[in-house]
Amino acid sequence: xxxxxxxxxxxxxxAATIPAxxxxxxxxxxxxxxxxxxxxxxxxxxxxxxxxxxELQRTLAECRERELPVTFRAAGTSLSGQAVTDSVLIQMxxxxxxxxILDEGKAICLQxxxxxxxxxxLLAPYGRKIGPDxxxxxxxxxxxxxxxxxxxxCCGTAQNSYRTVRDIRVILADGSLLDTADADSVxxxxxxxxxxxxxxxxxxxxxxxxxxxxxxIRHKYRLKNTTGxxxxxxxxxxxxxxxxxxxxxxxxxxxxxxxxxxxxTVVDEPLKAAALAFFPDMGTTxxxxxxxxxxxxxxxxxxxxxxxxxxxxxxxxxxxxxxxxEGAAALLVDVRGNDEAELDARMQAVQATLEGIQALEPVxxxxxxxxxxxxxxxxxxxxxxxxxxxETGTTVIIEDVAFPIERLDEGVLALTDIxxxxxxxxxxxxxxxxxxxxxxxFPQGFxxxxxxxxYQALMDEVAQLVGVEYGGSLKAEHGTGRNMAPYVExxxxxxxxxxxxxxxxxxxxxxxxxxxxxxxxxPTLHLENLKPLPAADExxxxxxxxxxxxxxxxxxxxxxxxxxxxxxxxxLARLEALGSQATDADRTRMKELEEAxxxxxxxxxxxxxxxxxxxxVGIDTGEMVRQLRHERAVDKAPLARRIGRHFSGATxxxxxxxxxxxxxxxxxxxxxxxxxxxxxxxxSGDRLPQWSPALPRSASIRVLESVTSGDASRDKVVYLPSCxxxxxxxxxxxxxxxxSVMEITLALLDKAGYEVVLPEMIGHLCCGMAFQSKGQFExxxxxxxxxxxxxxxxxxxxxxxxxxxxxxxxxxxxxxxxERLEMLEPVAFAHDHLLPRLAITPLDERVAVHVTxxxxxxxxxxxxxxxxxxxxxxxxxxxxxDCCGFxxxxxxxxxxxxxxxxxxxxxxxxxxxxxxxxxxxxxxGLSQHGGIPYRSIFSLLDRASRAP
Numbered sequence: 001x002x003x004x005x006x007x008x009x010x011x012x013x014x015a016a017t018i019p020a021x022x023x024x025x026x027x028x029x030x031x032x033x034x035x036x037x038x039x040x041x042x043x044x045x046x047x048x049x050x051x052x053x054x055e056l057q058r059t060l061a062e063c064r065e066r067e068l069p070v071t072f073r074a075a076g077t078s079l080s081g082q083a084v085t086d087s088v089l090i091q092m093x094x095x096x097x098x099x100x101i102l103d104e105g106k107a108i109c110l111q112x113x114x115x116x117x118x119x120x121x122l123l124a125p126y127g128r129k130i131g132p133d134x135x136x137x138x139x140x141x142x143x144x145x146x147x148x149x150x151x152x153x154c155c156g157t158a159q160n161s162y163r164t165v166r167d168i169r170v171i172l173a174d175g176s177l178l179d180t181a182d183a184d185s186v187x188x189x190x191x192x193x194x195x196x197x198x199x200x201x202x203x204x205x206x207x208x209x210x211x212x213x214x215x216x217i218r219h220k221y222r223l224k225n226t227t228g229x230x231x232x233x234x235x236x237x238x239x240x241x242x243x244x245x246x247x248x249x250x251x252x253x254x255x256x257x258x259x260x261x262x263x264x265t266v267v268d269e270p271l272k273a274a275a276l277a278f279f280p281d282m283g284t285t286x287x288x289x290x291x292x293x294x295x296x297x298x299x300x301x302x303x304x305x306x307x308x309x310x311x312x313x314x315x316x317x318x319x320x321x322x323x324x325x326e327g328a329a330a331l332l333v334d335v336r337g338n339d340e341a342e343l344d345a346r347m348q349a350v351q352a353t354l355e356g357i358q359a360l361e362p363v364x365x366x367x368x369x370x371x372x373x374x375x376x377x378x379x380x381x382x383x384x385x386x387x388x389x390x391e392t393g394t395t396v397i398i399e400d401v402a403f404p405i406e407r408l409d410e411g412v413l414a415l416t417d418i419x420x421x422x423x424x425x426x427x428x429x430x431x432x433x434x435x436x437x438x439x440x441x442f443p444q445g446f447x448x449x450x451x452x453x454x455y456q457a458l459m460d461e462v463a464q465l466v467g468v469e470y471g472g473s474l475k476a477e478h479g480t481g482r483n484m485a486p487y488v489e490x491x492x493x494x495x496x497x498x499x500x501x502x503x504x505x506x507x508x509x510x511x512x513x514x515x516x517x518x519x520x521x522x523p524t525l526h527l528e529n530l531k532p533l534p535a536a537d538e539x540x541x542x543x544x545x546x547x548x549x550x551x552x553x554x555x556x557x558x559x560x561x562x563x564x565x566x567x568x569x570x571x572l573a574r575l576e577a578l579g580s581q582a583t584d585a586d587r588t589r590m591k592e593l594e595e596a597x598x599x600x601x602x603x604x605x606x607x608x609x610x611x612x613x614x615x616x617v618g619i620d621t622g623e624m625v626r627q628l629r630h631e632r633a634v635d636k637a638p639l640a641r642r643i644g645r646h647f648s649g650a651t652x653x654x655x656x657x658x659x660x661x662x663x664x665x666x667x668x669x670x671x672x673x674x675x676x677x678x679x680x681x682x683x684s685g686d687r688l689p690q691w692s693p694a695l696p697r698s699a700s701i702r703v704l705e706s707v708t709s710g711d712a713s714r715d716k717v718v719y720l721p722s723c724x725x726x727x728x729x730x731x732x733x734x735x736x737x738x739x740s741v742m743e744i745t746l747a748l749l750d751k752a753g754y755e756v757v758l759p760e761m762i763g764h765l766c767c768g769m770a771f772q773s774k775g776q777f778e779x780x781x782x783x784x785x786x787x788x789x790x791x792x793x794x795x796x797x798x799x800x801x802x803x804x805x806x807x808x809x810x811x812x813x814x815x816x817x818x819e820r821l822e823m824l825e826p827v828a829f830a831h832d833h834l835l836p837r838l839a840i841t842p843l844d845e846r847v848a849v850h851v852t853x854x855x856x857x858x859x860x861x862x863x864x865x866x867x868x869x870x871x872x873x874x875x876x877x878x879x880x881x882d883c884c885g886f887x888x889x890x891x892x893x894x895x896x897x898x899x900x901x902x903x904x905x906x907x908x909x910x911x912x913x914x915x916x917x918x919x920x921x922x923x924x925g926l927s928q929h930g931g932i933p934y935r936s937i938f939s940l941l942d943r944a945s946r947a948p
Contacts, residue, residue: 006068009066010066011023011046014059014062017055018049018050018058022048022049022050023049024046024049025045025046026592027589027593027596028568028592028596028600029047029596030044030046030047031043031567031593032564032567033047033073033091033564034084034085034089035076035084035531036073036081036084036547037076037077037078037079037545038079038482038483038531039081039395039396039530040081040084040482040529040530040531041529041530041531041532042084042085042086044089045086045087046087046088047091048088048089048090049090049091049093050090050095051095051096053169053171056171056257056259057175059088060175060257063088064173064512067510068087068088068512069087069511069512070090070512070514071084071085071087071090071513071517072143072147073090073091073092074143074144074147075115075139075547076547077136077144077546077547079398079479079483080400080475080478080479080482080483081483082147082253082479082481082517082518083144083253084482084529085514092141093113093557094113094557094903095113096111096112096113096143096259098110098114099114099119101126102262105125105127105265106126106128107166107263107265108122108128108130108262108265109260109261110261110262111143111259112141112144112146113141113143114142115137115551116133116136116137116138116140116145117138118880119142123265123268124268126265127270128266129266129268130142130164130266131160131161131163131263131264131265132145132150132151132159132161132164133151133153133154133155134150134152135380135383136547137152138548138551138614139547139548139551139614146248146249147249147251147258148226148478149162149226149250149479150477151224151432153301154334156224156432156435157222157223157224157435160224162233162250164263164264165245165249165261165262166263167179167181167261168261169260169261170244170256170257170258170259171256171257172256173256173509173510173513176189177259178193178241180245181262186241190240190241196240196244198240199502199506200247200503200506201243203234203499203503204235204238207231207234208238213495213499216492216493216496217231217235219471220471220473223473223476224402224436224437224477225473225475225476226250226475226476226478226480227467227484227487227492228480228492228496228518228519229503229518230246230251231499232246233245250479252481252518253513254507254513255504255508256507256513267338269338271336271340271342271343272298272335272372273335273336273343273347274332274375275333275335275350275364276332276333276378277330277331277332277359277363278320278324278328278329278360279329279331279357279358280327280360281328282409282412282416283409285302285331285433286302286408286412286433288331289302289405289408290406290408291354291357292331292333292354293405294353295349295353296346296350297334297335297346297434298335299332299432300432300434301332301379301432302330302429302430302431302432302438303329303332303378303429306429307382307429307430307441308328309321310428311378317378332375332376333363333365347365350363351365382428382430383441383544383616386426386441386443389542390542391443391445392535392541393445393447393535394445395444395445395530395544396442397442397443397455398439398440398478399441400437400438400439401438401440401466401472401474402438402466402473403436403438403466404470404471404472405434407436407470408433411436411438411465412429415440415465416429418461418465422457422458424458426442426443428441428442429441432476436472452527455527459526462474463484463487464490467490473491474491480517481518482516482520482525482526482529483526484526485517485518485519485526488500531545532570533545534574534577536569536570536572537569537573539619539623540566540624543563543615543617545563545567546563547563548616549561549562549619550562551882552610552611552614552882554606554882554887555897555901557903558897558900559599559601560600560604560605562615562619565601565624569601572593572594572597575587575589598632602628602632603894604896604897605621605622605625606622606853606897607622607625607773607887608622608808608853609622609857610856610882612857613856613857626772626773626775627775628775629773630775630776636774636776637778640774640778641779643779644779644782647763647764647783648764651726651727654727655698655699658698658727658728658729659697661691661695662697662732673691673693674691677690677691678690689892689893690895691892692892694731694924694925694927694928695732696730696731696920697730698727698728699726701726701762701763704721706746707756715755716754716800717755717800717803717824718759718794718800718802719745719756719758720759720762720802720803720804720809721741721742721745722804722805722806722920723766724806724919724920725740725805726742726763728740728920731933731935734933736914736933736943737933741939744936744938744942745936745938747942748945752947753837757794759787760790761790767784767812767816768780768782768816769812770888773887781816788816788818791818791821792820792821795821798818798821801822801823801824802823802824803826803829804823804824805918806826806918806919807852807854807858807860807919808852808853808888808919810823810824810826810858811854825855825858825918826936826937827855827860827863827864827867827937828860828863830867830938831867832863838941838945838946838947839946839947840871840945842871842873842944843872843940843944845872845912846872846876846912847871847875847913847915848875848876848878848912848914848915848932849864849865849868849875849876849937850878850884850915850916850917850923850926850934851877852884852919855918856882864918868916868937868940871943871945876909876911876912878904879908880904881901881902881904881908884922884925884926885897885925886925891925891928902925902928905926905929905930906929906930909930909931909932914932914933914934914935914940915927915930915933915934915935916937917935918936918937920936922934923936
């Protein structure tokens, strides 16, 4: 380990060109940012977040001068330990998310920080996609996809990064940059790095001359194989530039940094169908797989009985999963086509192939979108599902092997026998059957005596079986990492292994790029630096730190993600459990983490629960944060009680404050008002809220006095304006919409022929969410009980539905109020009930839509967009804006969260006339950072409709 002075010197040197906030060395964030999805833990000494190539080259130069190792990190979804380090971690952030569509979608140029699913979203209008399709594509980034040569369910070996890379820009260990798409760059590189290219060409010639080695390489890459370096580049190419380009794929950051990659894209066939086929035993299942190898299928995913059992009790799963006999297995067969005839022909071909193979029930395809999505949800949720049922304190290990397809059935049986003999009877098996690629997942503890030795014995035998006896690959698609580095020589043999070390020496003679990954002389590397997963909180203990939650979290680029909040909570729990055995260093570390976690983990969490929608086991990290707020806010309970008991007065005070702010705005002007607010907030130590130019006028609750009842011919609906819409009215600068949400809603309901019923004491009512989010659970429950009573009375015990004009409040009420109450969310109500009652003339406008977190959680994304498209000719849904980060009042009290969450929104909606959502507070933040007015979706519907 280097001395601390070396790290301080490095940080000081980098600070000359990289801002201090992107040079991170505090205990909390180095632990949080240094954790990936693997079962290894190393804590970096310094985390650097360069924003461009120049900053990255400068970082490499300063590290090289001090001989400090560096590791590159994208999303950190890596499973084999290739993205952790105890040295310098270079983390990709917002500066690495650019893209360029080429050749009308036939190619795409991507920076490493682009999420894989985002790349496909960009290509969707062209009917194309990138070739790799890992199960983590919604969270992993292109940098990791390329660096690991990740494949997935459909891409096989024909469409992975190695096969579909067109060009790369790469920065090598010495800081040099090569752009293979630029002839001048290539020429300059040939002149400056002729020795490197000559070395690669020499290795290629020697390899091709060695017939036995060349054939071994070709055999290995008929399978999925990410063990070691891409030696197939030495037999596939003779030119040094092409060899270099393809060696970079799958090199896991040990040979250089890919700053952009250009993919040749593949056709994304629009019509899809899937069948879940059940077979009586694994042998029959494997024979069916071999038969399907020659069929026109897009994917065939194998799942054993244990795998199916791990998900059978999750909501929405087919009942048949619970009735399958022991030893049964399933194949998820996916078929795609460009038109109906092609799809039908392919489905018939598959059924004909399986006709003579015994199945537990007839094999039938579904084209229903929900059923199709459910089948893939079963498959993609298998790995984390094991994490959800494991014993607390254990980790989850996934082994990723490939057998020659013709020996799949015997390989599976032999591998299963090994797992059982070593006591791993809880292991589940699934994988990409067409490629002979199988994943074994099992819980593993390392704390008890003998467990490390048991795991080592298992790995030794698995490596011998797969890599030697069957000539398979020990890592088919998850990358070598630290997990398999000690076994690379066993699989490849001494000759090929020596060749890999030669390649490493040519690129990185100082061994500073991600050392100990892929190649290692340490035979026990895979048993060292194992990650602890202690019990911390029942709400999050099932988390396996996969990182699937991170892309939708609004604080990702500000402080911590849900995964990282859990990482720190676990470390605090570990330190606390030391008790009297804790050292002074432990106690100091615990205090530092606790103090930093208040802002990093608690204050900047939006707590909207959006993370739960991405978590395969539904963990809502916001729930944990609300509990922590509850524990910290005990002394504020009396104030919460006073506000709750005098809620009507509190909302009057809030409206008065808006009136005062509006008057000051008129007198001082927007610029001076904003400067004064910012200054006052700074002087108060950020205790005062931040005034926003988008802060609207106050709403007039008197508009509700115009509501009359008694028309028996009309359908009745109980209308509950949320406290936010009773406080916040129209925007000051909105030239089109001057009405409050209450006025718009009443006009729309009248136009659609509804009679409105208002609850009593409407100014006093609140769903309780405002208190719940701050940890004031008792007052939240009290307000919920009040509201429940009044809504039951107004609806005649649920006879009439209840409409709330704010989506987050609707979700809160659905979770906590009487089941007799039919709570109508504004988007769903407008789509299902108002559209059929109104005559719609779409507005000739381009509008933006923001789908709130609560709408996403209620599964209303598609309805939201369909409603908007019914009312406007062009609808924009800004990419990557999953949560606005306003989170009730955090847009005022933690405005930096709102700003970071909405970075890039203004560019996305620049050509839009207005934006629409279904939460008034969210609309304030969206207006502020989007540069256009955001209004209630009811406003758009009202403007586009008339009574029939």
